[in-house]
Amino acid sequence: MSERHAILRPNPLSRWLIHAAVYAIALTMLIPFAWMIATSLKTRGEAISSTPTLLPPGWPWQWQWDNYAQAWETANLGRYYINSAVVAIVVTLLAGVHNALAGFALAKMRFAGRRATFTMLLLVMMLPVQVSFIFAYVICGWLGYVDNYQALIVPFLASAFGIFYMRQAIASVPDDLLDAGRIDGFGDFEIFAYIIVPSIKPAVAALAIFTFIASWNSFFWPLIVIDSNDMATLPLAVASLSSQYYTDSWPVQMAAATIITVPLILVFLLFQRAFVEGITLTGIKG
Amino acid sequence: MxxxxxxxxxxxxxxxxxxxxxxxxxxxxAGIVLSFFEWSGGGSPRFIGMENYRALASSGPFAPALRNTLVFALVTVPITTGGAFLIAAALNAEWFRGRTTLRTVLFIPTIVSIVAIGFIWRWVLDPSPAGLLNHALEWFGLERSALPDWLGHGPWGLVTIMGVSIWRGLGFAVVLYLAALGGVPRSMYDAAAVDGATSWQTLWHITWPGVRPMTFFLLITGMIGALQVFDIVLVMIGTSATGWTDVLNLYLYREFTLNRLGYSSAIGVIILLLTIIITAIQWRSLGGAEAGA
Missing domain, CATH: 1.20.5 (Single alpha-helices involved in coiled-coils or other helix-helix interfaces)
Incomplete structure (x- = not known):
């Protein structure tokens, strides 16, 4: 990220008001999550009291930590955690490699059909999943994927968006670097592995985070292709909590919401630097 | 070569x-072709021409679902994009304190599972006295009886869905704008300073045109996403959405679960056509050729 602008200089009162407005917006981003965690540690009675308190009553060791155990066990979240993690990790790793290779071909290699391929990808990006999912489901059925990990993994091993994103990032790598590699006797794949990938690491990280989040949070497609309880992913399992077991127990629902939310926030905090750098690299900047 | x-x-x-x-x-x-057939998933599909579309046009849920989808897209996308620009411009100013922390905080709703978002907001908006929002509004002096049913099927239900949607999408657009703001050439600001422009004039005449390609990207991708709005309605309102809370995609999903696959595909094609039309309008009016990233 380049330097910040010294040029916008409103007067002190305006500055104070702008700070107040932006911090107020940030606060509305946090309050619902604070409320979620607070509620997850209350008893059912405390939660629906008409004089709600921000903190659960009593000392931290008196709070209802048991809600987490209940959410975990009742909804069998351990199993679904593993399902979601396996799917998200495999998809992120493999799709990352496939999208980057395809993006490299489209950005830096000369071959007949390059423009046409790129145009087709842009068109595919506009297709809503609502038009494709019925036959995507039918094809998964033919392949025996329905109700299996494959249904959640194979269709996502490459994506038009991911290829587009990688192509934009790789296009910014100077051609001189590639030529230098060729003089050293590198083949196309070696150039990709030893020159391209190291120079676009932040974009790779950003796409990895996008892919991981999209897979972890994916809701519509699993809802369609997963029927059995065993293969459900975390969002499906947590969604069923509200309808099945605890319609009136906000604390247990909030505990489940916390359980599925926290890992993502941690992943993001860990990688956010690379993520933000990666976005600036992709050529969709001003 | x-x-x-x-x-x-x-x-x-x-x-x-x-x-x-x-x-x-x-x-x-195949989905587009299927919209001209009647098919329940088993047996062979039967060709019925435009019948699905004719039935769709005269069906009860279609008009409100179409209206709500368009209102949703036309309200949430500009507000999210414009609001994110202003927030990003503030965060990007050198006198702003706490930029990195705020960027992170604003981004959190974007990464959280929509299912968790639904749980959290239904609880915050709960009509019982324990609901946080109503509790807060009462504290500010509003009468409980005068408060709307945030999660009902009236217009307030749509307002709620749009509000949560903006709340969720703002941070993503802010992060993208921050990346774009770093690319606005410094010389343009210097020129404005020489001309004696005020901060607001600079923001409007230099910064805003400077991030045009990003605005273009956010409006186009935002509209495509908004016309497909589905999961936020499903988790906030449920499949029983009707009146002001129904949207095209949820209608499609209900028909799908009833095994009316051709009819369901026809709704998908309508969403595709809307996407193409709105993208084309935006592309033309925003000057896609130069602004396209």
Whole structure:
């Protein structure tokens, strides 16, 4: 990220008001999550009291930590955690490699059909999943994927968006670097592995985070292709909590919401630097 | 342009393109064709021409679902994009304190599962006295009886869905704008300073045009996403959405679960047509050729 602008200089009162407005917006981003965690540690009675308190009553060791155990066990979240993690990790790793290779071909290699391929990808990006999912489901059925990990993994091993994103990032790598590699006797794949990938690491990280989040949070497609309880992913399992077991127990629902939310926030905090750098690299900047 | 490079390029592209063809492109084409058939999933589909579309046009849920989808898209996308621009411009100013922390905080709603978002907001908006929002509004002096049913099927239900949607999407657009703001050339600001422009004039005449390609990207992708709005309604309102809370995609999903696959596909095609029309309008009016990233 380049330097910040010294040029916008409103007067002190305006500055104070702008700070107040932006911090107020940030606060509305946090309050619902604070409320979620607070509620997850209350008893059912405390939660629906008409004089709600921000903190659960009593000392931290008196709070209802048991809600987490209940959410975990009742909804069998351990199993679904593993399902979601396996799917998200495999998809992120493999799709990352496939999208980057395809993006490299489209950005830096000369071959007949390059423009046409790129145009087709842009068109595919506009297709809503609502038009494709019925036959995507039918094809998964033919392949025996329905109700299996494959249904959640194979269709996502490459994506038009991911290829587009990688192509934009790789296009910014100077051609001189590639030529230098060729003089050293590198083949196309070696150039990709030893020159391209190291120079676009932040974009790779950003796409990895996008892919991981999209897979972890994916809701519509699993809802369609997963029927059995065993293969459900975390969002499906947590969604069923509200309808099945605890319609009136906000604390247990909030505990489940916390359980599925926290890992993502941690992943993001860990990688956010690379993520933000990666976005600036992709050529969709001003 | 060696022959080996051409061969390698197709080797790199073959598998990714095959995946996209098999699970996106071909199913989409088949889906469009299916919208002219009647099919319940078993047996062979029966060709019925435009019958699905005719039935759709005269069906009860179609008009409100179409209206709500358009209102949703036309309200949330500009507010999210414009609001994010102003927030990003503030965060980007050198006198602003706490930029990194706020960027992170604003981004959190974007990464959280929609299912968790639904749980949290239904609880915050709960009509019982324990609902946080109503409790807060009462504290500010509003009468409980005068408060709307945030999660009902009236217009307030749509307002709620739009509000949560903006709340969720703001941070993503802020992060993208921050990246774009770093790319506005310093010389343009210096020129404005020489001309004695005020901060607001500079913001409007230099910064805003400077991030045009990003605005273009956010409006186009935002509209495409908004016309497909589905999961936020499902988790906040449920499949029983009706009146002001129904949207095209949820209607499609209900028909799908009833095994009316051709009819369901016809709704998907309507969403696709809306996407194409709105994208084309935006592309023209925003000058896609130069602004396209």
């Amino acid at each position: 060696s022959r080996s490079q051409s061969r390698n390029a197709w080797a790199f592209l073959a598998f990714p393109l095959a995946i996209i063809a098999l699970f996106v492109a071909l199913p989409s084409l």
